[in-house]
Amino acid sequence: MFTNYTFTVVEKFMRYVQVDTQSDPASAAAPTTEKQKNLGSVLAEELKAMGLADAHMDEYGYVYATIPSNITKQVPVICFCSHVDTAPDCSGTHVKPILHKQYNGADIVLPDDATQVISVKDYPYLQQHIGQDIITASGLTLLGADDKSGVAEIMDMANYLLQHPEVKHGEIKILFTPDEEVGKGTAHVNLKKLGAEFAYTLDGGELGTFEDETFSADAAKITVNGVIAHPGYAKDKLVNALKIAGEILAALPAGEFSPETTSGREGFVHPVAIGGIAEKATIDFIVRDFTTANLVKHEARLKGIVEEVLKKHPRATMTFEVHEQYRNMKEVLINHPQVGAYAEEAYQRAGLQVTKEPIRGGTDGSRLSFMGLPCPNVFTGMQAIHSKHEWIGVRDMHKAVEVLVHLAQVWAEK
Numbered sequence: 001m002f003t004n005y006t007f008t009v010v011e012k013f014m015r016y017v018q019v020d021t022q023s024d025p026a027s028a029a030a031p032t033t034e035k036q037k038n039l040g041s042v043l044a045e046e047l048k049a050m051g052l053a054d055a056h057m058d059e060y061g062y063v064y065a066t067i068p069s070n071i072t073k074q075v076p077v078i079c080f081c082s083h084v085d086t087a088p089d090c091s092g093t094h095v096k097p098i099l100h101k102q103y104n105g106a107d108i109v110l111p112d113d114a115t116q117v118i119s120v121k122d123y124p125y126l127q128q129h130i131g132q133d134i135i136t137a138s139g140l141t142l143l144g145a146d147d148k149s150g151v152a153e154i155m156d157m158a159n160y161l162l163q164h165p166e167v168k169h170g171e172i173k174i175l176f177t178p179d180e181e182v183g184k185g186t187a188h189v190n191l192k193k194l195g196a197e198f199a200y201t202l203d204g205g206e207l208g209t210f211e212d213e214t215f216s217a218d219a220a221k222i223t224v225n226g227v228i229a230h231p232g233y234a235k236d237k238l239v240n241a242l243k244i245a246g247e248i249l250a251a252l253p254a255g256e257f258s259p260e261t262t263s264g265r266e267g268f269v270h271p272v273a274i275g276g277i278a279e280k281a282t283i284d285f286i287v288r289d290f291t292t293a294n295l296v297k298h299e300a301r302l303k304g305i306v307e308e309v310l311k312k313h314p315r316a317t318m319t320f321e322v323h324e325q326y327r328n329m330k331e332v333l334i335n336h337p338q339v340g341a342y343a344e345e346a347y348q349r350a351g352l353q354v355t356k357e358p359i360r361g362g363t364d365g366s367r368l369s370f371m372g373l374p375c376p377n378v379f380t381g382m383q384a385i386h387s388k389h390e391w392i393g394v395r396d397m398h399k400a401v402e403v404l405v406h407l408a409q410v411w412a413e414k
Contacts, residue, residue, distance in 0.1 A: 013152035017144035023085035031178035063176035075170035079196035082150030083180035110139030143390035145382035150202030169408035346406035
């Protein structure tokens with residue numbers, strides 16, 4: 001089926017990663033950075049050039065397009081979705097992608113910073129790419145495979161279907177979102193305009209992985225109110241909120257309850273930011289678990305730890321606020337088993353074994369599922385994301401394109 005097809009995914013990916021699209025968690029704008037639209041406009045124009053007449057980018061940086069059905073029977077409209085932004089964790093400015101032809105199995109020293117080494121010891125998945133082409137950055141930036149690999153794979157899928165009208169499929173929607181990395185990827189999405197019934201995000205890792213379960217997530221904020229006094233005359237008067245905040249952090253369990261001590265299906269509580277002055281200090285936490293009901297237990301435990309610390313400082317007060325962030329997509333997808341079953345069929349047609357695993361994080365699919373668009377996650381091949389060691393295998397990218405084409409066929413057949 002793909003024997004004589006010249007994949008365009010690598011060429012597209014190498015171009016897309018050179019466009020700086022880093023999002024900004026501190027920004028209240030939509031999108032959080034205007035530069036994300038630079039790639040969005042490129043994608044909209046390329047989709048138009050392919051022949052998708054309705055392709056456009058809206059004011060918020062979302063790109064929408066439709067691949068029309070080429071069959072007469074009615075089948076559900078499906079959507080393929082990826083995000084254009086890269087993480088704030090590591091620079092995405094002046095990315096220089098490097099195509100390593102026929103990788104030889106050795107550690108890779110990145111040319112622009114010889115201290116940055118992608119080693120087989122740290123990334124054993126490299127061993128599955130010996131003799132294959134892989135792509136890295138140059139050592140000064142992340143690569144941007146999260147999630148421009150997904151973007152490029154969807155674009156190549158569209159290219160393939162438009163070049164091969166003999167491949168039968170229903171109507172397919174394409175959606176590219178901004179701001180996923182800062183938790184705002186669905187903040188301004190127009191699902192009515194999108195018009196899809198089911199969706200798949202392309203935002204996963206190793207070849208063959210399929211994810212239909214994410215963390216459920218809350219944010220918790222602790223505000224400690226101390227008692228301020230002039231430091232020269234502070235004896236028996238000053239209660240320093242910053243010191244109390246430090247005691248709270250020191251009181252957190254050392255061997256569990258944290259991301260650095262948990263794995264698999266274990267949840268955690270994680271301090272992500274601290275700020276303030278002697279009079280008033282805040283600590284921001286994220287709370288994660290695969291079982292939504294456990295979030296309340298984690299939050300109660302955290303609040304209990306804080307209250308124990310505050311007992312030593314009776315003149316201090318605190319507030320404890322919790323906000324919902326996203327929920328485990330499994331709670332929705334369990335009611336739509338065909339979404340996963342059709343994906344598994346597509347993987348098998350591409351010659352892949354399906355590896356199901358929960359995501360110790362979230363995707364746009366988490367929110368989309370609870371907004372009424374059931375949406376699991378398909379692999380892209382991305383590795384070592386959010387870092388200067390980020391890399392991806394060309395074989396994995398080609399296989400992702402194949403899976404999407406097969407998935408379009410399976411929905412049309414079933």
